[in-house]
Amino acid sequence: MAYTGLPVATRHKVAQAFLIASLCAAALQVQAACTVPADLARQLRATPDARTHAALGTWYADHQQFGCAVDSFRKVTTLEPNSAHYEYLLGLSLSADGQFAAAVEPLRLSLRLDPDATQTHLLLGTALDHGNDRNAAELEWRLALAREPTSALALESLSRDLLADRNYSGVMALLGPPDASGRLTDTLALDLAAAMSHSGLPEDAARLLQKKLAANPASLQLAEALSGVLMLESRFQDAVAALSAAASQHPQDVQAQLLLLQTLVLARDPGAEALGQKLLLSAPAQWELLYFMGLLHQQQDDYAAARDYLRRSIAAKPGNAEAHYRLGMVYGSLKDESAARQELEQSIALGLDTPEVHFALAKALRTMGDMPAAQQQITLYQEKLKAQAARAQAADKAQQGDQAAAAGNLQQCIADYREALALDPHEPVLAYKLAMALDKAGDPAGERAALQQAVALDAHMAVALNQLGYLDASDGDAADAARYFELAVAADPGFGKAWMNLAASLCLQSKWADAREALHHVTALGGNDAGARALLQQIDAMEQPARP
Template sequence: MSQKNPALAAKEFAAVVALDPNNIDAQANLGVLLFFQKDYAQAEPHLRKAVEQQPELTKIRALLGMCERNLGENDLARTDLQAVVDQLKEPSVRLEAGLELIELYTAAQELPKAAAVVEVLRAGAPTDPRILYAAYRIYSDLSGEALLDLSVAAPNSGQMHQAMAHELNRIGNTSGVIADLRKAIAIDPTLPGIHFELAEALRASSDLKLRAEAEQEYKLAVAANSRDEKAISRLGDIAVEKDDFDGATTYYKRALALVPGDADATLGLAHVYIEKDQSAAALPLLEPLVAADPTNVLAHYRLSTAYRKLKRPADAKREMDAYQKYKGIKEKLGAVYKDMRLENPQDEPDK
């Protein structure tokens, strides 16, 4: 067959099909050639014939589904694509088939099904921008849909105010976040995680009086859930701010006993050791942390400080270079967040 000349090859496969309509290879190859020539109307019957005779031809069925989509046969396209998308081995075909199926599900407002396909695609290509954008769009739509449902079903609930606080947090309206979380607590103080959320918002405030209220909310969070390692770790941070290093150590170790390797508690305890001139004790905490997450800006900074105090200048420079590198990346992301009117999370070290 003239495989380097698609038009001639198509004619040859067509001749074989005319003589033997049940020749699966010829039907499939002819359908594939016509598909990639964008002759969907001619490709569709050949692809269908091949699939009818051999349903396990997943790639051919995927091409059939995409062919049907281009011909406006959306119900057929959906049936064929959803049958094979998670079985496709060839990355490019899986991606194209998956994106087509996502569009079909999205158009039908079947967002959970679209989200499931996104996860299939992300497993094979976690950094592909087309997949990541599809994920962003679908999860944003799901979030908006859930918020609308909540506003209709329970407009005066604590959960509604909690959700409103999350939306306000996205645009950096800290005072609005605090106000809505206080309303949520007034309605239902037993909402899971509500005291921690309020504490985080208070701690992010520029008002020193409000910041001072955060400690009590963290304590309420721990009282409500004694295994809340994040709240316990934050109490350690507050103890450090008061130069209560012994108290901070107790909090951080308690958090690490609950969740070994917790990044916040690990960073906090390492910071205490460095401040107490016990930098050697900080290394077993920080070195695994940067190995597990090389993008952790604060971990690189503190590890550099520990190396410097231990008179290891080459190691200190390496970590400071890494700190500067990832700090620059985070600052660029911060500019993107600002353009999108999203709050930029702060991870600057205490210098």
């Protein structure tokens, strides 16, 4: 695939597709020697300039010799050092060769030479993501979107990174509102639905996924996501119906059939047994299949069969904590308390820390006569059950607070959020909601306390950090305000409002150069251009020498 000759509007899409394909190919072959083809060798002897070396680099890339392409484009950038295009091609070659860290520098240089190149922002974001620098990658996705707001690659990459950061409100702001689902790709709809579910909006997530599945009924991903949301709402038969329709169109897809089996088992649907036995004929050692069959036979009180299936599942995948827990429960039903204790303790050691596992272990220990250990597990059970109930009550109270806010009942809203936070004091979103309600009520001291609690729980909550900066700025403390705004943009480099606030606070300290740099971020992100331009004009006026 050639690097040149493509329309600018589509070049970045082709480059990304090329990058993915080339990485796969690179994993399957040993790098060939950098042999120059005869026609290009003649051209190099006649005209050894940047253009000819670039043609050689492109030839190497087309033949998936990416290391050789890197060498050629390094030569090109030496011969023509101030070309954004050639620096981009070097970065692309390095990325295709798997050298993502090395690709960052030429791509950044390319952007300094040509800041508006959408494809370069996209490729740099990809390289930064591979280097686990999500914050910097998110900025590149936002800069790309400022130039091309409908870029599917930038939207999907940014939403993926925001989900990885558990920034669910950021995903909803990026992709919402849900009634605009027709413009979303399936991947973006899945991301938005995940953010909604994590934000306590499963009904909205289900409606979104139902619309997308109606438009693409063969999509297993959409059906899987929808069934998961419906199961969370205890709509078991609806989940079975959603998944059955998609799985029937993919009868040879083992994972689709396993997912359907899981849903049937959890829904206690009588069709689970027949499907499970059918799948066992072709995949008798598949650990998930064996686990679900064990769970199915446990539901049927067939404990001997459940034990055998679960043992085989654990033999295939020893680290499955849920399987150890289920096997422990089965051993308890079979009156083998020693084996039950061993499996339950193993499930806890593997990370399963629910109230139920501690209760089951307490029961086994009590039967064995180890009363002190049993009491310790009962205490843990009670603590975790209390915390679980408190979180559920907090979610209900927070929802009541949302409803009170929507109805304009500010005092009731504040009371509900306070009660929710008291029930679940480790949830930063509740503290932030309370802070914003107190802001509307004109209680800056209470707002500050709630915001400080939010950032103590989540040091990367950019909106809370920005609001703390705003409070300091309102108090006339520009230096502390700037510190909070800097923390906000470090947590979310695409937060244009925080960049604008940072610029203003820096101006108040006469830090003109730093303020100008912050404003460049505002304009690059496509936000508040008029305000940024006005502030830049003020900075220019302040920096002009006074006339004698």
